[in-house]
Amino acid sequence: MTQAEIKLCSLMLQEHFGEIVEKIGVHLIRTGSQPLRVIVHDTGTSLDQVKKALCVLIQHNLVIYQVHKRGVVEYEAHCSRVLRMLRYPRYIYTTKALYGDTGELIVEELLLNGKMTMSAVVKKVADRLTETVEDGKTMDYAEVSNTFMQLADTRFVQRCPMVHAPENSDTQPPPPAPNLVINEKDMYLVPKLSLIGKGKRRRSSDEDAAGEPAAKRPKHPTDNKEPIPDDGIYWQANLDRFHQHFRDQTIVSAVANRMDQTSSEIVRAMLRMSEVTTSSDAPFTQPLSSNEIFRSLPVGYNISKQVLDQYLTLLADDPLEFVGKSGDSGGGMYVINFCKALASLATATLESVIQERFGSRCARIFRLVLQKKHLEQKQVEDFAMIPAKEAKDMLYKMLSENFISLQEIPKTPDHAPSRTFYLYTVNVLSAARMLLHRCYKSVTNLIERRQFETKENKRLLEKSQRVEAIIASVQATGAEEAQLQEIEEMITAPERQQLETLKRNVNKLDASEIQVDETIFLLESYIESTMKRQ
Amino acid sequence: MAGGDGGRGRGRGQLAFNMEAVSIGKGHALPPPTLQPSPLFPPLEFRPGPLPSGEEGEYVLALKQELRGAMRQHPYFIRPAIPKKDVEHYSDKYHTCGPIDSAIAWNPDWRRLPRELKIPVRKLQKEQTTILLPKRPPKTTEDKEETIRKLETLKKEEEVTSEEDEEKEEEKEEEEEEEYDEEEHEEETDYIMSYFDNGEDFGGDSDDNMDEAIY
Numbered sequence: 001m002t003q004a005e006i007k008l009c010s011l012m013l014q015e016h017f018g019e020i021v022e023k024i025g026v027h028l029i030r031t032g033s034q035p036l037r038v039i040v041h042d043t044g045t046s047l048d049q050v051k052k053a054l055c056v057l058i059q060h061n062l063v064i065y066q067v068h069k070r071g072v073v074e075y076e077a078h079c080s081r082v083l084r085m086l087r088y089p090r091y092i093y094t095t096k097a098l099y100g101d102t103g104e105l106i107v108e109e110l111l112l113n114g115k116m117t118m119s120a121v122v123k124k125v126a127d128r129l130t131e132t133v134e135d136g137k138t139m140d141y142a143e144v145s146n147t148f149m150q151l152a153d154t155r156f157v158q159r160c161p162m163v164h165a166p167e168n169s170d171t172q173p174p175p176p177a178p179n180l181v182i183n184e185k186d187m188y189l190v191p192k193l194s195l196i197g198k199g200k201r202r203r204s205s206d207e208d209a210a211g212e213p214a215a216k217r218p219k220h221p222t223d224n225k226e227p228i229p230d231d232g233i234y235w236q237a238n239l240d241r242f243h244q245h246f247r248d249q250t251i252v253s254a255v256a257n258r259m260d261q262t263s264s265e266i267v268r269a270m271l272r273m274s275e276v277t278t279s280s281d282a283p284f285t286q287p288l289s290s291n292e293i294f295r296s297l298p299v300g301y302n303i304s305k306q307v308l309d310q311y312l313t314l315l316a317d318d319p320l321e322f323v324g325k326s327g328d329s330g331g332g333m334y335v336i337n338f339c340k341a342l343a344s345l346a347t348a349t350l351e352s353v354i355q356e357r358f359g360s361r362c363a364r365i366f367r368l369v370l371q372k373k374h375l376e377q378k379q380v381e382d383f384a385m386i387p388a389k390e391a392k393d394m395l396y397k398m399l400s401e402n403f404i405s406l407q408e409i410p411k412t413p414d415h416a417p418s419r420t421f422y423l424y425t426v427n428v429l430s431a432a433r434m435l436l437h438r439c440y441k442s443v444t445n446l447i448e449r450r451q452f453e454t455k456e457n458k459r460l461l462e463k464s465q466r467v468e469a470i471i472a473s474v475q476a477t478g479a480e481e482a483q484l485q486e487i488e489e490m491i492t493a494p495e496r497q498q499l500e501t502l503k504r505n506v507n508k509l510d511a512s513e514i515q516v517d518e519t520i521f522l523l524e525s526y527i528e529s530t531m532k533r534q
Numbered sequence: 535m536a537g538g539d540g541g542r543g544r545g546r547g548q549l550a551f552n553m554e555a556v557s558i559g560k561g562h563a564l565p566p567p568t569l570q571p572s573p574l575f576p577p578l579e580f581r582p583g584p585l586p587s588g589e590e591g592e593y594v595l596a597l598k599q600e601l602r603g604a605m606r607q608h609p610y611f612i613r614p615a616i617p618k619k620d621v622e623h624y625s626d627k628y629h630t631c632g633p634i635d636s637a638i639a640w641n642p643d644w645r646r647l648p649r650e651l652k653i654p655v656r657k658l659q660k661e662q663t664t665i666l667l668p669k670r671p672p673k674t675t676e677d678k679e680e681t682i683r684k685l686e687t688l689k690k691e692e693e694v695t696s697e698e699d700e701e702k703e704e705e706k707e708e709e710e711e712e713e714y715d716e717e718e719h720e721e722e723t724d725y726i727m728s729y730f731d732n733g734e735d736f737g738g739d740s741d742d743n744m745d746e747a748i749y
Contacts, residue, residue: 017605036651051652052612052638055653056610056612065648089594093593112608113608356580357580511595514595514598
């Protein structure tokens with residue numbers, strides 16, 4: 001793990017779980033697999049705090065444990081899983097777009113709590129939805145259950161590994177840690193529950209209390225004693241499936257940008273057909289015949305078979321190679337090439353970074369070297385049609401930032417510099433890794449700056465929160481306009497200005513984090529798919 | 535070794551590479567030598583592009599900020615306990631620190647965790663789960679109507695009881711009028727009336743001790 005990644009993990013853990021969990025988590029990421037006593041000794045925190053922190057980390061799937069010989073349990077942290085916490089808002093928003101508010105709340109609860117049973121999720125989500133709905137209406141459990149089952153069918157949520165009880169548990173003492181296994185087939189199997197009920201509104205004001213009969217309220221604490229039907233079956237969000245969805249979305253929008261809406265719809269139909277047949281890390285989809293694609297196009301699209309064939313041919317001939325032709329049966333067999341698509345997207349990201357950072361002439365040189373693979377200094381100047389001095393300057397700038405690298409080809413065995421060819425080349429994989437590292441550093445800087453800004457204005461923020469609380473309580477008991485005005489004037493105009501500036505800055509920093517995370521996703525997917533092929 | 539020393543001594547004036555190959559010919563101006571570390575914030579040559587705005591961007595932004603706030607409220611957020619000081623401070627009761635005991639506030643499934651991690655679970659007195667609203671419907675207009683309704687009911691109640699309290703109200707009004715008179719007087723002059731001493735109290739102080747002469 002690089003230092004930048006570790007720093008980013010530390011900031012994420014600190015923001016979400018506090019300093020104690022951050023200390024333990026970062027220690028585990030740095031040093032790898034460790035038993036409990038060694039963690040206590042090395043970090044210098046008390047045993048109870050370490051236990052608390054480990055419980056939280058295991059609950060959120062950030063740390064796993066393994067039983068080694070002599071009964072020692074070792075704990076290991078997953079740095080990449082911690083970095084996913086940056087992407088939580090994107091997951092939740094995607095579910096909202098696909099499954100509405102209900103789906104959004106289900107995934108939000110699962111992400112915030114790590115893992116939960118289905119009945120607990122359904123109950124909590126129904127309660128939350130009932131809060132937002134008008135007075136008198138409540139959210140039925142059945143509706144939430146249906147959305148949950150839809151999410152499980154499309155694999156956006158999956159079952160956690162279950163406790164595997166060994167058969168001869170009577171003769172041997174119980175193991176120090178349970179053995180967790182999961183069967184591939186059971187991963188998306190929803191247990192048959194009959195969840196009957198409606199969401200309960202939290203009694204926040206006296207007006208709502210009159211609606212509910214008094215007999216229902218004392219039943220709340222006794223609910224916990226009833227046996228939960230799906231006890232032990234925990235669910236978690238399936239982040240790989242979300243990543244697959246993001247990747248598909250990016251490919252479709254790339255095709256739409258490069259060609260037109262119709263071709264993007266065709267690609268979308270192809271991706272939808274191969275969602276269940278292709279695994280998430282396959283280099284390309286199963287071959288799809290042109291007839292199948294024609295049948296599965298959305299109903300509103302009235303394009304004839306010939307037009308579809310023309311579009312498919314165009315897509316297959318495109319130099320970006322998103323779609324490839326793999327045969328001629330069934331009117332032409334086409335595949336979507338994920339490897340090449342991700343490589344093109346990563347290259348496009350690199351090009352755009354160079355363009356925004358160094359200017360369009362630099363970008364021209366970069367694209368030239370990318371296309372011709374290896375070029376000498378003189379050739380670069382000639383092909384790019386840029387004067388020698390500027391071309392040299394730009395090349396060295398890009399070389400110093402490691403976007404371009406130098407390849408030496410000696411003419412003589414003694415590698416004398418005057419008798420060696422120096423060729424400029426772009427190694428996309430290493431440039432992508434370098435850019436990814438830079439992205440991690442940028443997000444770290446953004447988070448630190450945001451924390452700094454908030455800390456600077458902490459006094460002002462607390463004051464404004466107190467004033468808001470006072471206003472809310474005064475309004476609830478009935479107040480006149482003059483009183484409210486007086487309370488609002490407790491915050492002076494320059495202070496209000498300061499608050500506005502702070503809010504604007506924090507929003508900008510947050511939005512930047514979200515945007516950098518999109519680039520991180522793209523580069524990580526590209527690097528992962530290329531490493532798998534090698 | 536002798537060969538190495540000789541090479542270092544003899545070929546000192548020659549460069550290892552061919553100048554023209556790197557296209558620094560004679561007469562080309564090289565950039566000036568750098569005498570200090572590069573600046574902390576180098577000047578931006580090109581301004582960055584705009585951030586994603588629009589409905590999706592703003593929704594995801596609001597979601598991110600709400601999630602951050604929500605995580606702090608969850609029992610998974612463990613605040614470090616403030617160490618005990620010798621002197622009790624007034625601000626101690628306002629500190630938002632975690633409890634010093636070894637219990638956790640949420641109930642994990644102990645069957646799934648290693649046995650060595652078991653800690654007592656603290657039972658909450660009240661359910662303090664804050665339920666967040668995904669959308670915050672504007673409630674200000676409803677609140678205003680409620681306050682107006684409440685004020686109207688209060689007014690009606692006043693009118694009903696006003697007939698009984700008419701005498702008291704008249705007295706209050708007279709007092710208010712007197713106060714107004716004083717204020718009007720005060721407004722005519724720039725001097726504050728209460729500072730004016732018209733000598734009534736002078737001489738009223740009876741001194742028990744008559745030894746000293748009064749001048």
